[in-house]
Amino acid sequence: MKVLDTKKYMYEIEWISKNNPVEIALHYIVRNVIESAVGHEYIITDVSSRRQTKKQLTFNFYSSTGFPDLVLFKKGDVKPICSVEIKYLPFRKGQTFTENKTQVKGHALKYGFALFTNGLEWVLIDKVGNIKFSIVLGKYIKNQSQVIKWNDEINFTKLMKALSRIIN
Template sequence: MLDLNYILSSDYYKKELERIDRDNSVEQGLYFIIQSLLRSTIEEKYWVTDISTRSKKHIGFSKSVPDLTILEDGKTLFNPIAVAEIKYFPWSKKEYLTNNERQVKSYLKQVDKVIYTNGIEWIFLYGKGGSLERKESICLGNDRNTPESYYECINKKKLLSQIHWKNESDFKVSWDDLICKLGAFLK
């Protein structure tokens, strides 16, 4: 019998993000690999599900629906432990939270922990009642893919990924930090 698990290697993760960048330049392309990474790092008593296409009224969010929700096993979508919002790269480091501040506040009214990520940079937000109390981030590299518009991004025929990962030793440190942070995030 084939033994399946969700554990991802850093090399496989990098290869998948590069494929997505090169061949499927949309936010939804990132959902599966990020969901798989989350599943491989959190305790079995939690589960991760994609709710990006759900109606906000059906799951209790007031402003917008996060892409992924992390739940304790046996709990409903109305009782998430944390949520994850995925944004396709590129994003402007100075503007990503400013532009999405209302979205962040609405999530922090529902949960105390929010992850914002494009797969390269992971931002961990902690708060209560809609207020941001603390922010931490881990970056695995950067994306130099800066198209003039979304349509340029999906229409251009890229031959190579535009992701520039940290050098091997720095990447390993950041990857290990990310895996530890994801494992401890829900505690």
């Protein structure tokens, strides 16, 4: 597991934004951020390409709003503790938490907690829909497609601390 620092994260998000601006490109960096925060006692698995199946699994990943992208488990457990919904970088409409709240709430009902991110905005909600944290690392500058204005780097540190607490 490679631990990310703020500069590396910013560089990778900017590179993805300019060179490969698709949702799936964010999966690796989001997973890396979460793993850096929660440590080795947890497992993250990608369920974004799963489909409903008649085969009985130890846990059915499907929620009332579909499959999340990633799911977080404590090692040795078969029941997930949190789902992760990743959206495309938000330089176009439809990619913010507000615009995806219904989908994220459906995942939270199934998993207890749901984490939303588009790389710039990170929001954790519980199964009731209460926001546990909301951290914005940056935003796109209007009329300058794909140019990011980053907020203070302390927000990345706050994000890492907040993520480390979702496991407790």
